[in-house]
Amino acid sequence: MTTTENPLAASTPLIELTGLNVVLPTGERSEVEAVKSVDLVVHDGERVGLVGESGSGKSVTGRSIAGLLPTSPRVRVSGSIRIRGQEMVGAPARAWDEVRRQTVGMIFQDPLTFLNPTMRVGRQVAESIPDRRLVRSGAGGDRTARDRAVFRFLRQAGLPDAEQVAASFPHELSGGMRQRVLIAIAIAKEPSLVLADEPTTALDATVQQHVLRTLDETVAELGTSLMLISHDLAVVAGMTDRVYVMYAGRIVEEGPTARVLTEPRHEYTQALLRSVRSLTDRDTDLYSIPLALRQRFAEEPTHVA
Amino acid sequence: MVPPPETGPTADAVTEAAGRPGLAGGTGAAGTTAPPDGAGAPPPVRPDAPAGAAGRRRPPGTERSPWRVFLRKPSTMVFLPLLGLFVLIAALGPLLVGDPSATGNAELLAPSAAHPLGTDHLGRDYLARVVNGGQISLLVGFTVAVLCMTIGLVVGGLAGYHGGWMDTLMVKLAEFFQVLPGIVLALVAAALLGANVFIIVAILSITMWPAVARIVRAEAMRISQLGYVESARAAGFRSARIIWSDVLPNALPPVLVATSMTVGRAILIESGLAYLGIGDPSHPSWGALLNSAQAYMRDGWWLAVAPGLCIFLVVLAVNMLGDALNDAYNPTVGRVK
Amino acid sequence: MKARLIHYGSLLLSSLILFIAVITVLFFLLELAPGDPIQTLVGDVPLSEAFRAQITAAYGLDKPVWERYVLYLGNVFTGNLGFSFGTNNEPVLDLILSRAGNTLALAVPAFLISTIGGIILGSIAARTRKRWLDGGISGGAVALFSVPNFWFGMLLIMVFSIWLGWFPTQGKSPYGQPGIGLEYLVLPVITMATSELAYKTRIMRSSMIESLGQDFVDTARSKGLSSSHVLWRHALPNALLPMVTVSGYSLGYILAGSVLVERVFGWPGMGLLFIDAINRQNNMVILGVVIVLTVVIILVNILTDVVYGLVDPRLRAQFSPQRTLPPEGRQDRQSDEVAA
Numbered sequence: 001m002t003t004t005e006n007p008l009a010a011s012t013p014l015i016e017l018t019g020l021n022v023v024l025p026t027g028e029r030s031e032v033e034a035v036k037s038v039d040l041v042v043h044d045g046e047r048v049g050l051v052g053e054s055g056s057g058k059s060v061t062g063r064s065i066a067g068l069l070p071t072s073p074r075v076r077v078s079g080s081i082r083i084r085g086q087e088m089v090g091a092p093a094r095a096w097d098e099v100r101r102q103t104v105g106m107i108f109q110d111p112l113t114f115l116n117p118t119m120r121v122g123r124q125v126a127e128s129i130p131d132r133r134l135v136r137s138g139a140g141g142d143r144t145a146r147d148r149a150v151f152r153f154l155r156q157a158g159l160p161d162a163e164q165v166a167a168s169f170p171h172e173l174s175g176g177m178r179q180r181v182l183i184a185i186a187i188a189k190e191p192s193l194v195l196a197d198e199p200t201t202a203l204d205a206t207v208q209q210h211v212l213r214t215l216d217e218t219v220a221e222l223g224t225s226l227m228l229i230s231h232d233l234a235v236v237a238g239m240t241d242r243v244y245v246m247y248a249g250r251i252v253e254e255g256p257t258a259r260v261l262t263e264p265r266h267e268y269t270q271a272l273l274r275s276v277r278s279l280t281d282r283d284t285d286l287y288s289i290p291l292a293l294r295q296r297f298a299e300e301p302t303h304v305a
Numbered sequence: 306m307v308p309p310p311e312t313g314p315t316a317d318a319v320t321e322a323a324g325r326p327g328l329a330g331g332t333g334a335a336g337t338t339a340p341p342d343g344a345g346a347p348p349p350v351r352p353d354a355p356a357g358a359a360g361r362r363r364p365p366g367t368e369r370s371p372w373r374v375f376l377r378k379p380s381t382m383v384f385l386p387l388l389g390l391f392v393l394i395a396a397l398g399p400l401l402v403g404d405p406s407a408t409g410n411a412e413l414l415a416p417s418a419a420h421p422l423g424t425d426h427l428g429r430d431y432l433a434r435v436v437n438g439g440q441i442s443l444l445v446g447f448t449v450a451v452l453c454m455t456i457g458l459v460v461g462g463l464a465g466y467h468g469g470w471m472d473t474l475m476v477k478l479a480e481f482f483q484v485l486p487g488i489v490l491a492l493v494a495a496a497l498l499g500a501n502v503f504i505i506v507a508i509l510s511i512t513m514w515p516a517v518a519r520i521v522r523a524e525a526m527r528i529s530q531l532g533y534v535e536s537a538r539a540a541g542f543r544s545a546r547i548i549w550s551d552v553l554p555n556a557l558p559p560v561l562v563a564t565s566m567t568v569g570r571a572i573l574i575e576s577g578l579a580y581l582g583i584g585d586p587s588h589p590s591w592g593a594l595l596n597s598a599q600a601y602m603r604d605g606w607w608l609a610v611a612p613g614l615c616i617f618l619v620v621l622a623v624n625m626l627g628d629a630l631n632d633a634y635n636p637t638v639g640r641v642k
Numbered sequence: 643m644k645a646r647l648i649h650y651g652s653l654l655l656s657s658l659i660l661f662i663a664v665i666t667v668l669f670f671l672l673e674l675a676p677g678d679p680i681q682t683l684v685g686d687v688p689l690s691e692a693f694r695a696q697i698t699a700a701y702g703l704d705k706p707v708w709e710r711y712v713l714y715l716g717n718v719f720t721g722n723l724g725f726s727f728g729t730n731n732e733p734v735l736d737l738i739l740s741r742a743g744n745t746l747a748l749a750v751p752a753f754l755i756s757t758i759g760g761i762i763l764g765s766i767a768a769r770t771r772k773r774w775l776d777g778g779i780s781g782g783a784v785a786l787f788s789v790p791n792f793w794f795g796m797l798l799i800m801v802f803s804i805w806l807g808w809f810p811t812q813g814k815s816p817y818g819q820p821g822i823g824l825e826y827l828v829l830p831v832i833t834m835a836t837s838e839l840a841y842k843t844r845i846m847r848s849s850m851i852e853s854l855g856q857d858f859v860d861t862a863r864s865k866g867l868s869s870s871h872v873l874w875r876h877a878l879p880n881a882l883l884p885m886v887t888v889s890g891y892s893l894g895y896i897l898a899g900s901v902l903v904e905r906v907f908g909w910p911g912m913g914l915l916f917i918d919a920i921n922r923q924n925n926m927v928i929l930g931v932v933i934v935l936t937v938v939i940i941l942v943n944i945l946t947d948v949v950y951g952l953v954d955p956r957l958r959a960q961f962s963p964q965r966t967l968p969p970e971g972r973q974d975r976q977s978d979e980v981a982a
Contacts, residue, residue: 068863097868106861114861117956118954127865127875186864480656483891485935486895488901489901492901492920497671497674497675498671573790599796599906602799602800613789621788
């Protein structure tokens with residue numbers, strides 16, 4: 001892998017997936033291998049992108065890092081998920097709770113459905129602040145300290161009217177504001193990794209830019225790692241140092257973002273870039289990846305490094 | 306990522322159709338709200354599927370048809386024959402068990418070989434009475450269900466498809482019958498107009514059709530918004546034809562679910578009315594038998610057990626079949642959280 | 643704010659229209675009934691001339707149909723529900739009110755037990771990973787609402803009163819004593835509560851499963867909250883919203899069901915009054931009970947709507963005209979019925 005040029009490679013990675021397989025049920029008797037022998041590493045302070053079209057398995061990969069796969073007995077995970085070196089496949093629910101409370105903060109796609117409609121925003125953010133952080137910062141666990149922390153995180157997420165926002169219900173906010181609330185929830189635990197799953201897909205273009213900038217700044221301020229999952233190459237290009245390309249459950253290409261986007265090595269990445277360019281360039285015909293090529297990508301277990 | 310729940314629009318419609326049971330607090334209707342069988346009854350885990358191993362998958366399109374899923378369900382395999390048995394007994398039984406009103410045996414005989422269900426307070430063979438009583442109960446249940454389905458299809462289809470005042474009228478009518486529980490209206494009407502079986506069937510149908518109509522209405526509203534229906538309309542197809550060919554097939558599964566629930570509710574309400582003495586005294590239904598049994602709970606417990614058990618089993622069967630049908634049409638595997 | 647006023651205004655108006663519609667139907671049922679209108683109105687009993695004159699005047703029986711209709715409506719709205727043909731010719735309203743307490747003594751506990759029990763059992767069934775537990779609760783619920791509840795009451799009497807001798811079989815108190823004996827209350831309340839309990843358990847189970855499947859539950863889980871916190875603080879409040887509506891309707895059904903339960907247990911409430919009136923064709927009492935029941939149901943529906951507006955912040959803050967809410971969009975039926 002290309003991590004040899006990364007000075008942090010020697011230390012224990014923050015996240016390390018090795019040979020991860022995830023099988024999900026799709027019907028009464030059918031299932032799909034959503035993720036197939038995926039290897040993926042995120043180091044402290046690193047910004048990693050995970051791109052692929054819908055159904056490529058990128059979201060499932062992201063969710064398995066946060067332990068947020070459906071809890072059905074029919075969901076089967078095998079391989080290895082190491083978080084700070086601790087093996088999480090088969091770990092008890094409490095260990096996962098601890099990871100979600102301390103280490104991984106997740107930002108979801110749809111700002112409306114991912115907020116509880118019957119709970120005020122402030123409380124939803126407050127729930128995400130671990131008590132011990134308040135205690136450690138000398139503020140104690142009391143209510144006003146918690147409120148102050150909530151306002152701070154809301155402001156950090158780009159909501160200057162924090163007091164008012166905290167007192168609101170989600171339906172009273174705009175889509176962009178709701179997405180910022182989700183960011184506040186994710187950073188309120190001061191996590192080691194912010195895991196953003198299509199964080200701006202549901203927003204319109206201008207709002208998308210603002211929210212992305214906020215996410216960029218917040219991650220920089222907190223010095224946390226970022227894993228950005230997106231179908232949008234442009235989003236990933238501006239935000240990440242290193243990128244994984246996923247197709248049909250496999251990682252087909254991995255490398256520094258600039259390199260992968262300028263000289264892709266895998267045919268699928270090339271095709272994907274070509275189809276994106278055909279959308280933006282006026283003088284190119286619209287290109288979509290031909291079916292024959294798709295079938296070949298799906299069957300080949302290629303893993304170009 | 307997480308597979309989307311495979312519930313079509315019918316899932317909502319079915320639940321919406323739940324209406325309310327008309328009898329003595331809450332029977333039947335809840336069946337239609339058959340929730341996604343999430344943790345409830347997940348499909349059996351195949352023993353040959355090793356945990357953690359990559360399993361085989363079934364390409365889309367080879368899922369079994371809902372009807373076959375329905376017919377293969379364990380509850381269907383139990384309750385469909387059971388219901389069939391009751392229908393058969395009601396149809397042919399009276400020919401086999403003799404005259405239900407013949408007296409001459411000893412009174413209040415406990416069940417024995419000669420009288421499998423004992424005799425009643427007038428020395429009549431109780432088996433003959435129970436078998437004959439089933440005719441009325443089943444007849445009322447199924448007739449009301451068929452009438453409700455017919456009214457529901459026509460009214461719901463027109464209201465949902467055309468909207469406007471037709472829709473408003475239907476919603477208001479449905480609301481009216483929601484306010485007054487069916488059994489109360491039936492009691493008043495039977496008391497004032499007479500208590501024969503036709504009046505009871507008519508009243509029950511009049512009070513219970515909205516459950517079906519709501520489903521058809523929802524489906525028709527959805528369908529009439531779709532592009533291809535617009536184009537069919539633009540091409541000059543008549544709305545009756547569009548309703549028939551497009552609305553009906555989609556609405557049918559939830560309508561059948563609601564109809565099966567209607568059978569159960571109608572039987573329960575009829576038995577309640579008969580228990581209160583509203584009904585044809587010369588053809589006592591199961592409820593009427595329970596009315597007479599009330600006085601002999603101490604000395605003839607079997608008089609109260611058999612008819613009630615029959616009502617219970619028939620209603621249970623139609624409710625379970627409705628549930629199974631609903632599950633078959635709305636599989637909900639992806640919802641498991 | 644204005645939207646809310648409009649909403650409640652139209653709610654009141656449609657309730658009033660519904661009420662008038664019910665009265666109208668009752669009036670025409672009376673008109674349709676064969677025979678002498680006075681006899682129909684008061685029932686098939688010998689009449690004194692004085693009573694005949696009183697009825698004729700009160701209901702305008704010598705006037706044309708529409709005048710009779712207006713008179714009837716006027717009587718109902720002024721609380722004059724007619725007179726019983728019993729010995730004292732008691733006003734029907736007094737008669738009903740004297741029985742209402744006994745019915746409420748059954749209906750209120752049955753309502754509370756079925757609502758609270760339904761919420762608890764439904765939540766357990768939705769949440770548990772133990773298939774036998776969910777299967778047991780769900781199967782029990784299907785079975786219980788397939789049971790004719792008057793028969794269920796008879797079974798309870800046969801087992802617990804006649805066989806085991808734990809409870810009395812009939813009535814509300816020892817003979818000749820006023821008030822209600824606690825041991826007399828147990829079986830009828832259980833009978834009344836069971837089918838509603840079954841219904842609410844089912845509704846709650848599906849509502850809870852749906853709520854647990856919502857995206858915001860993922861957000862709550864992503865905070866590392868314990869699964870019980872996620873269940874009680876996040877999933878439950880949202881799952882309860884449909885229960886508000888269901889509970890509102892259930893009170894009406896419990897009251898209607900009291901007709902059967904009171905007959906089984908010889909409980910002298912409104913239901914038994916109703917049945918006695920039907921058996922003796924005491925028609926003004928019959929209509930009176932239906933009118934009172936209608937009023938109660940309509941009032942409860944209005945109350946339900948108000949409560950719903952209070953518990954759902956989306957309605958509390960700004961009134962949206964349609965009631966389809968993301969977590970329980972399937973509750974459309976109630977929006978049709980209540981909001982319209």
